[in-house]
Amino acid sequence: MKPATVKESPTPSITRTFTLLAVVFFAACVTAEAAVSRGFTHLLDAVVRIDVRDESFEAGARRFTAGIGSGVIISADGLILTNAHVAGPRSVELSVTLASLERVNATLVGWDHWTDLALLRIDLAEAKRRGLTFTHAKFGDSDALFPGQTVYAVGTPHGLTRTVTRGIISNNRRYFADTRGVKGYETGLFNTWLQTDAAINPGNSGGPLVDEKGRVVGINSRGYLGADNLAFAIPANIAQRVVADLKGDGEIVRSYIGIVPGALLDLEGFYSLKQNTGLLINSVDPGSPAARAGLRGGDIVMAINGEPVDGRFPEQLPPILNIVASLPVGATVDLVVKRNDQTLNPALVTEKLESRQGEEWAFEKWGLTVRKVSRAYARENQLRDDIGLLVIGVQPGFPAAVAGIDRGDIITKINHESIVSLEAAKALHAAFVENPAPTLVEAERNRRVSLYIFKP
Amino acid sequence: MISSLSRVRNGSRALRFLLVAVGLALGSVEGAQAGDLPALFKERVKSVVAVEFFTETELDRRPTVTAALVADAKGTLVLPPNVINPQIPPDKLKDFRVYLPGRPVSEYSSGEYLGQDPVSGWHFVRVGETLRAALSPVTTFGLRAAMNEPALGEEFWGIGLRGKDEDFTPYFLANRISHVQSLPERTAIALGEVAAPGLPVFDRAGAFAGVAIGGFGQTFVQYSHKDRGLPVMLLNMEESAVFQLAADVASWLERVPADVSGRPISWLGAYGLEPMDPEVAAFLKLGDQSGSVVSEVLEGSPAEAAGLQPRDIILAVDGQPLPRFKPDRVVVTHLERQLGYRQPGEDVALTVLRGTERVEIKARLADQPRLLREADRTYFDKLGFTAREFVYGDGVVRRVKMADHQGVIAHFVKQSGPAGTAGLRPDDWIREVDGVEVKTYAEAVEKLAAIESNALRSEFVLLTSRNGETAVLRVKLR
Numbered sequence: 001m002k003p004a005t006v007k008e009s010p011t012p013s014i015t016r017t018f019t020l021l022a023v024v025f026f027a028a029c030v031t032a033e034a035a036v037s038r039g040f041t042h043l044l045d046a047v048v049r050i051d052v053r054d055e056s057f058e059a060g061a062r063r064f065t066a067g068i069g070s071g072v073i074i075s076a077d078g079l080i081l082t083n084a085h086v087a088g089p090r091s092v093e094l095s096v097t098l099a100s101l102e103r104v105n106a107t108l109v110g111w112d113h114w115t116d117l118a119l120l121r122i123d124l125a126e127a128k129r130r131g132l133t134f135t136h137a138k139f140g141d142s143d144a145l146f147p148g149q150t151v152y153a154v155g156t157p158h159g160l161t162r163t164v165t166r167g168i169i170s171n172n173r174r175y176f177a178d179t180r181g182v183k184g185y186e187t188g189l190f191n192t193w194l195q196t197d198a199a200i201n202p203g204n205s206g207g208p209l210v211d212e213k214g215r216v217v218g219i220n221s222r223g224y225l226g227a228d229n230l231a232f233a234i235p236a237n238i239a240q241r242v243v244a245d246l247k248g249d250g251e252i253v254r255s256y257i258g259i260v261p262g263a264l265l266d267l268e269g270f271y272s273l274k275q276n277t278g279l280l281i282n283s284v285d286p287g288s289p290a291a292r293a294g295l296r297g298g299d300i301v302m303a304i305n306g307e308p309v310d311g312r313f314p315e316q317l318p319p320i321l322n323i324v325a326s327l328p329v330g331a332t333v334d335l336v337v338k339r340n341d342q343t344l345n346p347a348l349v350t351e352k353l354e355s356r357q358g359e360e361w362a363f364e365k366w367g368l369t370v371r372k373v374s375r376a377y378a379r380e381n382q383l384r385d386d387i388g389l390l391v392i393g394v395q396p397g398f399p400a401a402v403a404g405i406d407r408g409d410i411i412t413k414i415n416h417e418s419i420v421s422l423e424a425a426k427a428l429h430a431a432f433v434e435n436p437a438p439t440l441v442e443a444e445r446n447r448r449v450s451l452y453i454f455k456p
Numbered sequence: 457m458i459s460s461l462s463r464v465r466n467g468s469r470a471l472r473f474l475l476v477a478v479g480l481a482l483g484s485v486e487g488a489q490a491g492d493l494p495a496l497f498k499e500r501v502k503s504v505v506a507v508e509f510f511t512e513t514e515l516d517r518r519p520t521v522t523a524a525l526v527a528d529a530k531g532t533l534v535l536p537p538n539v540i541n542p543q544i545p546p547d548k549l550k551d552f553r554v555y556l557p558g559r560p561v562s563e564y565s566s567g568e569y570l571g572q573d574p575v576s577g578w579h580f581v582r583v584g585e586t587l588r589a590a591l592s593p594v595t596t597f598g599l600r601a602a603m604n605e606p607a608l609g610e611e612f613w614g615i616g617l618r619g620k621d622e623d624f625t626p627y628f629l630a631n632r633i634s635h636v637q638s639l640p641e642r643t644a645i646a647l648g649e650v651a652a653p654g655l656p657v658f659d660r661a662g663a664f665a666g667v668a669i670g671g672f673g674q675t676f677v678q679y680s681h682k683d684r685g686l687p688v689m690l691l692n693m694e695e696s697a698v699f700q701l702a703a704d705v706a707s708w709l710e711r712v713p714a715d716v717s718g719r720p721i722s723w724l725g726a727y728g729l730e731p732m733d734p735e736v737a738a739f740l741k742l743g744d745q746s747g748s749v750v751s752e753v754l755e756g757s758p759a760e761a762a763g764l765q766p767r768d769i770i771l772a773v774d775g776q777p778l779p780r781f782k783p784d785r786v787v788v789t790h791l792e793r794q795l796g797y798r799q800p801g802e803d804v805a806l807t808v809l810r811g812t813e814r815v816e817i818k819a820r821l822a823d824q825p826r827l828l829r830e831a832d833r834t835y836f837d838k839l840g841f842t843a844r845e846f847v848y849g850d851g852v853v854r855r856v857k858m859a860d861h862q863g864v865i866a867h868f869v870k871q872s873g874p875a876g877t878a879g880l881r882p883d884d885w886i887r888e889v890d891g892v893e894v895k896t897y898a899e900a901v902e903k904l905a906a907i908e909s910n911a912l913r914s915e916f917v918l919l920t921s922r923n924g925e926t927a928v929l930r931v932k933l934r
Contacts, residue, residue, distance in 0.1 A: 262928060270891070270917055270930070283926040297926030298888060298919045340891055382855050382924050403735070416811060440739055442767070448728040449751040449767055453735040 039214030060395030070155030070207030078122030082206030110250030140215030155207025167198030258288020367398020536654035537577030571713035614651025725757020840873020
């Protein structure tokens with residue numbers, strides 16, 4: 001990661017051109033700097049480096065990994081906004097480096113992988129005891145951003161603390177959803193992203209994207225690896241709503257009805273729709289409220305709770321999905337659905353939205369790490385139900401590996417007991433630790449059921 | 457790497473064949489007495505042929521060449537199981553040609569495909585009458601009896617065939633037996649290759665002792681400038697060191713299918729049979745016997761009707777406990793044979809362990825539901841895909857209830873054809889055409905044919921399902 005050395009100019013004429021350009025840029029920079037200096041200084045003091053130690057459950061044992069990210073202090077009482085892929089429930093140690101280069105511990109307030117945001121709080125008692133001070137950043141209005149507007153990214157790329165890079169807003173309403181983008185968790189389904197060409201590198205994650213006055217307009221989240229400056233940030237207006245929710249009880253509860261939309265693009269003619277109306281249902285999750293209401297792929301949602309919807313382009317989909325997601329769990333959703341010449345008016349009752357990623361755990365005496373099978377995972381993999389634990393790692397030489405259990409197996413029963421929850425398996429593992437005895441394990445691999453014995 | 461290696465090996469083979477040829481020239485040609493290998497070889501070469509056939513797909517016609525043995529005096533030939541992909545409909549297998557080893561390949565005779573036996577997996581072909589006089593069924597050379605099981609160290613020999621460009625010239629192979637095991641047929645493993653897969657193996661006296669089988673590889677460690685000890689498995693496709701003993705498989709020579717479908721095929725409907733290992737048997741206090749776990753019980757099957765349940769462990773068939781095999785998984789093949797030898801309509805009594813309780817179950821076997829290779833299919837060239845009838849197995853793979861067995865499967869999708877460009881992939885399940893549900897294969901074909909023949913159509917829409925998720929695909933025709 002050493003900076004590249006600048007080569008000498010090959011010919012005098014080019015050198016002259018460069019000099020000229022440099023002068024012009026320099027002049028421009030002087031005026032810009034004067035305009036941003038006050039707000040910027042303030043903002044820079046609010047940007048922190050975050051060192052994280054996460055626990056991981058990959059190889060049949062509980063292990064630890066370290067990472068570096070960025071964050072921005074957003075309140076006088078020490079709340080820090082960062083990415084969910086920087087800090088989350090698996091972070092066992094969070095250490096924050098303030099602008100004063102003092103390090104202080106922090107704790108997780110809450111996280112929301114759907115928007116890739118996490119909220120931390122500085123250990124205020126420690127800060128007070130050591131006499132540490134900090135400033136906090138102000139938010140700008142991300143809805144007012146326009147493509148071409150100058151923005152700056154501040155963060156810790158590759159560990160280079162407080163690096164400022166500059167670019168423009170390349171697109172203010174970019175759509176992308178990633179089903180396992182945040183440490184295996186889904187992200188991007190309910191929000192659009194800001195796209196910028198400000199250089200974002202690993203370690204920038206969680207740092208702020210700011211306007212010329214140093215106001216936070218986004219939280220830098222990701223970039224295309226190998227591409228030139230295609231980076232994405234969560235809009236500040238969305239981040240502020242998430243912060244408000246996370247401050248409350250540490251999590252955001254969303255509603256789910258089981259519709260997977262597809263962009264209509266130019267299919268209006270086929271479905272005989274008026275321009276700019278309707279949301280195409282590409283798929284309906286089996287067993288979901290939408291499936292129970294008889295909805296299916298190819299149906300067109302015309303209105304949700306009386307509000308007409310328009311899902312012609314991909315970037316129009318997240319706000320529509322967010323309408324449903326923002327409803328309370330158990331609320332009734334009235335849909336107007338068009339199927340060929342019919343119009344249906346199903347009323348659905350929302351369920352709680354769950355991630356496909358189940359909780360992970362290590363059974364160390366068995367040399368086995370697992371992830372609870374979630375409803376969404378069971379559905380994706382066409383499992384009969386969500387009973388069981390997906391094996392994500394085995395440690396060679398330990399009982400699970402010796403018995404023949406392998407990554408990808410799903411443990412469904414232990415000693416004839418159905419493993420409906422992680423807790424059920426924890427109790428059986430505790431019994432094994434207490435009194436090691438051969439244990440009968442039933443596991444599925446590609447729908448084939450086999451029996452194994454874990455021997456002490 | 458592999459190909460160059462096989463060339464070297466074949467080179468040495470050719471050398472060995474030359475030596476044999478010299479021996480033949482010098483030796484007696486009058487009678488084939490026990491131990492007179494050159495004479496025995498010359499006689500027994502008449503029990504082997506080379507068979508070539510063509511598999512027709514939507515876009516091409518692929519040749520397959522294999523060795524085959526002569527099963528009887530009616531010109532019945534047996535081809536090894538793996539030479540034909542089980543999904544290929546028999547009517548796509550064309551132009552069977554039978555070559556006599558060592559004769560100019562221009563002299564071939566045509567043959568007729570008779571189908572596959574569901575138990576042995578063997579394919580049967582009948583050769584035209586003109587060639588029959590030149591053939592001798594393997595059984596004419598006497599059968600090595602079961603009581604006379606090969607002794608370790610005893611030598612066996614067989615025949616290999618060179619390539620088509622060498623007129624399928626036969627060559628001699630011989631090796632000593634290293635060990636014999638039950639898989640579940642008694643199977644001998646020799647120190648080296650004894651015959652081409654599918655061809656007979658003989659003892660020193662010339663008796664028919666077994667049939668060589670393919671699929672047994674050997675693991676080597678490969679060193680090169682890139683790999684520092686990479687384990688690789690090498691599989692000799694042309695010769696085999698393993699043969700099933702004739703005492704166990706000679707009766708299979710008579711299992712010529714009644715028709716090309718290979719039916720009747722007995723069916724229980726216990727899906728995903730998995731072996732039980734000895735540790736588990738000991739834990740369940742089952743002693744020295746084995747068992748097989750039933751992963752799923754299929755809807756509408758005899759197993760379901762008889763009350764078999766998923767996760768039941770089958771312990772005995774008709775009161776006979778399942779024996780232990782090495783390796784464990786052979787018990788599954790053993791169980792499949794027990795069922796396969798019965799006819800649809802026959803009963804089978806199963807003893808199963810359910811939890812900790814022993815349960816007796818009696819099931820009446822049925823004929824296997826329509827197989828994938830029997831499914832109707834139509835290729836739409838302009839649309840760029842083949843629509844195939846939805847059969848029972850499609851429902852099993854997709855975990856779909858029989859009531860929902862409808863629509864068609866995209867069997868083949870032409871790359872960069874209209875359907876392929878729209879995102880259709882092989883095995884996608886087509887549920888709707890132009891927004892209308894297609895319930896039956898006939899309905900789907902009618903709709904698709906109408907679209908294909910309508911020169912004015914510029915596009916159509918499919919609703920497809922893949923891994924339980926549906927998608928609306930817009931197929932542009934112009």
